[in-house]
Amino acid sequence: MEQDRYRIGVDVGGTFTDLSLTDEVAGKLYHFKTPSTPHDPSEAIGNGLAQIIGAGFYPQAIVHFGHGTTVATNMIIERKGTLTGLVTTKGFRDVLEIARQQRPHLYDYSIHRPAPLVERWLRIEVAGRYTAEGEELIPLDEAAVRLAGAQLRAAGVAAVAVCFVHAYRYDSHEKRAAEILREELPGVPISLSSDVQPEFREFERFSTTVMNAYLAPRMAGYLDRLMRHSERLGVRAVPHTVHSNGGLMSMETAKAYPVRTCLSGPAAGVVGAAQVAAAAGFPNAVTFDVGGTSTDVSLVLNGRGAYTPLREVAGYPVRCPMVDVHVIGAGGGSIAWVDDAGALKAGPHSAGAIPGPVGYMRGGTEPTITDANLHMGRLNPIALLGGAMPVDRAAASGAVTAMAAKIGVSSDNAADGIIRIAVANMARAIRSISIERGCDVKDFALVAFGGAGPLHATFVADEVGIPTVLVPEAPGTMCARGVLLSDISRSFVKSHVRVLSDASWREVLDQAQAMALEAEQWLVSEGVPEALRGYVRMIEARYIGQNFEVRVEDDLADKEAFIRAFYQVNDEVYGYHVEDREIEIVNVRIEAIGRIATPLQKPPAVLGTLDQAHLGTRTVHMGEENGGWAEAAIYDRDQLPAGATIIGPAVIEELTATTVLPESWTAMVDQWRNLVLTRKAA
Numbered sequence: 001m002e003q004d005r006y007r008i009g010v011d012v013g014g015t016f017t018d019l020s021l022t023d024e025v026a027g028k029l030y031h032f033k034t035p036s037t038p039h040d041p042s043e044a045i046g047n048g049l050a051q052i053i054g055a056g057f058y059p060q061a062i063v064h065f066g067h068g069t070t071v072a073t074n075m076i077i078e079r080k081g082t083l084t085g086l087v088t089t090k091g092f093r094d095v096l097e098i099a100r101q102q103r104p105h106l107y108d109y110s111i112h113r114p115a116p117l118v119e120r121w122l123r124i125e126v127a128g129r130y131t132a133e134g135e136e137l138i139p140l141d142e143a144a145v146r147l148a149g150a151q152l153r154a155a156g157v158a159a160v161a162v163c164f165v166h167a168y169r170y171d172s173h174e175k176r177a178a179e180i181l182r183e184e185l186p187g188v189p190i191s192l193s194s195d196v197q198p199e200f201r202e203f204e205r206f207s208t209t210v211m212n213a214y215l216a217p218r219m220a221g222y223l224d225r226l227m228r229h230s231e232r233l234g235v236r237a238v239p240h241t242v243h244s245n246g247g248l249m250s251m252e253t254a255k256a257y258p259v260r261t262c263l264s265g266p267a268a269g270v271v272g273a274a275q276v277a278a279a280a281g282f283p284n285a286v287t288f289d290v291g292g293t294s295t296d297v298s299l300v301l302n303g304r305g306a307y308t309p310l311r312e313v314a315g316y317p318v319r320c321p322m323v324d325v326h327v328i329g330a331g332g333g334s335i336a337w338v339d340d341a342g343a344l345k346a347g348p349h350s351a352g353a354i355p356g357p358v359g360y361m362r363g364g365t366e367p368t369i370t371d372a373n374l375h376m377g378r379l380n381p382i383a384l385l386g387g388a389m390p391v392d393r394a395a396a397s398g399a400v401t402a403m404a405a406k407i408g409v410s411s412d413n414a415a416d417g418i419i420r421i422a423v424a425n426m427a428r429a430i431r432s433i434s435i436e437r438g439c440d441v442k443d444f445a446l447v448a449f450g451g452a453g454p455l456h457a458t459f460v461a462d463e464v465g466i467p468t469v470l471v472p473e474a475p476g477t478m479c480a481r482g483v484l485l486s487d488i489s490r491s492f493v494k495s496h497v498r499v500l501s502d503a504s505w506r507e508v509l510d511q512a513q514a515m516a517l518e519a520e521q522w523l524v525s526e527g528v529p530e531a532l533r534g535y536v537r538m539i540e541a542r543y544i545g546q547n548f549e550v551r552v553e554d555d556l557a558d559k560e561a562f563i564r565a566f567y568q569v570n571d572e573v574y575g576y577h578v579e580d581r582e583i584e585i586v587n588v589r590i591e592a593i594g595r596i597a598t599p600l601q602k603p604p605a606v607l608g609t610l611d612q613a614h615l616g617t618r619t620v621h622m623g624e625e626n627g628g629w630a631e632a633a634i635y636d637r638d639q640l641p642a643g644a645t646i647i648g649p650a651v652i653e654e655l656t657a658t659t660v661l662p663e664s665w666t667a668m669v670d671q672w673r674n675l676v677l678t679r680k681a682a
Contacts, residue, residue, distance in 0.1 A: 178192055
């Protein structure tokens with residue numbers, strides 16, 4: 001027991017909570033699944049940890065515990081945060097309301113922007129103003145700040161955001177206001193824009209800071225409950241949380257900056273999938289994560305996931321470095337329905353974990369994508385999760401038949417229609433992050449994971465035109481496994497809007513040096529040993545007159561090298577560069593990294609033959625375009641040896657997922673125990 005060392009990664013999904021455990025001594029990887037508990041996600045994590053301990057793993061030997069969570073995102077979507085106040089510069093209380101004069105669809109007048117997370121009566125102005133150059137035009141009115149604190153206390157707010165104009169560069173007013181507010185509102189978390197997101201562009205900075213404040217109290221409560229569950233079970237390792245750029249942060253950092261966890265789970269999946277795909281020889285890939293509630297797709301170029309500095313969460317802009325994940329409401333639990341015109345639809349509404357699909361026998365009554373797959377024989381008709389989860393295929397078929405009667409088609413056509421609609425939606429999401437950005441998908445592999453990713457992967461690949469599908473080992477727990485492959489990291493940024501010159505370059509170097517010290521102090525506070533600390537320095541810049549900047553990762557000590565790198569990045573992003581045009585520095589950024597991740601390890605070889613993995617046959621509907629019903633060979637993936645080749649039609653079953661091979665596809669098991677799916681030669 002003393003020699004055992006376990007590392008655990010957890011991903012909390014809408015339907016299932018997945019756990020992956022690495023035994024560092026034996027070099028083995030184990031996977032577990034348990035139903036999610038939407039009322040309190042920490043409860044499902046506790047249930048999963050109890051399952052692991054019940055399987056014979058000592059809780060005291062757990063040396064690392066990381067988890068990805070959708071708690072913050074769900075709070076925003078469901079508007080279940082806390083009553084929040086905003087203290088801002090006089091004349092700027094309506095920045096959140098005015099927003100940007102942009103519409104996602106220019107001529108669609110039915111689209112409405114969501115209401116601000118802080119109601120107008122709780123947005124209080126105070127006098128005090130800096131210019132962008134650092135001149136104090138108006139001193140901070142400390143009496144007004146104290147009065148604002150008293151008003152917010154009387155209103156019963158549970159969190160406060162402080163957002164002053166130009167605080168991204170000159171933060172003394174915000175810091176003094178926070179001192180006063182903490183005196184007036186003891187115990188209430190205060191979020192400062194100069195701390196949460198010190199970048200220019202007022203609306204995005206205000207929105208991100210307000211969201212951070214809105215999430216803080218309840219996120220802290222969730223993390224505290226998670227800590228109690230793990231301590232009660234004897235786990236000594238303090239949980240870490242995945243944030244939106246795919247790195248890990250401590251409990252205290254997650255409590256202080258909950259807005260950075262909005263893409264927690266999906267980001268970990270991209271990190272893991274990118275490493276698995278690169279090891280298998282596919283540095284360029286599209287990640288395809290289909291769970292019970294949603295489909296998440298992202299682009300991987302040269303082994304690295306694509307990042308974005310800004311995205312919307314439930315209609316609210318959030319500005320912080322994030323893995324560029326496109327999310328749609330299409331998962332195994334997505335409900336099939338008929339619109340007012342009598343057309344069949346699938347999603348975005350989901351049956352979730354409770355009541356779930358009809359076939360799960362938990363009270364669901366509306367047909368879902370999972371029920372359609374059960375009807376078509378693509379899923380095991382008796383039980384899922386290696387026999388641990390019984391299903392009722394007859395009930396699922398009954399729900400599909402009732403839907404078929406509404407639209408006047410056969411049950412088979414209705415089930416096929418539900419799947420084809422879902423596949424079309426998934427394919428559209430993939431095109432938006434690949435083809436529409438100028439990528440030729442013929443040069444990419446589709447990395448399919450999540451509980452329902454491999455189930456639909458070949459059909460989506462046919463729809464999009466991707467020639468190869470990679471199904472990792474234990475695909476249903478890829479996001480949890482990605483947590484184990486993630487390092488501790490945090491991005492430090494400071495706006496420094498200056499035309500590039502010798503003088504401004506020296507200012508940039510001074511700013512970078514100060515930020516490097518701050519980044520090092522943070523890594524020390526996270527308990528990262530000096531040998532494991534790393535830093536990536538970046539400058540975000542643009543040409544004078546451009547609206548948006550590009551990111552340059554290069555040696556900050558050499559201005560000429562930076563200019564050459566800036567030209568190269570512009571060529572990659574925009575297809576051109578202009579050498580006689582002035583460059584404007586916008587942001588200085590440092591990524592602090594604590595290299596604690598478990599390196600990707602090749603799994604032990606499986607001994608046996610293809611015949612030993614063959615479980616029999618089953619009649620499976622492969623879709624009307626693939627000839628309908630066919631007799632498909634059924635295989636146990638855990639028994640497949642490296643080099644084994646399977647010819648469709650076939651179904652490959654395992655604990656966490658099911659892979660479907662139509663007649664036009666074959667599968668080969670590689671040395672990493674991935675399934676590499678390719679189309680048969682014409």
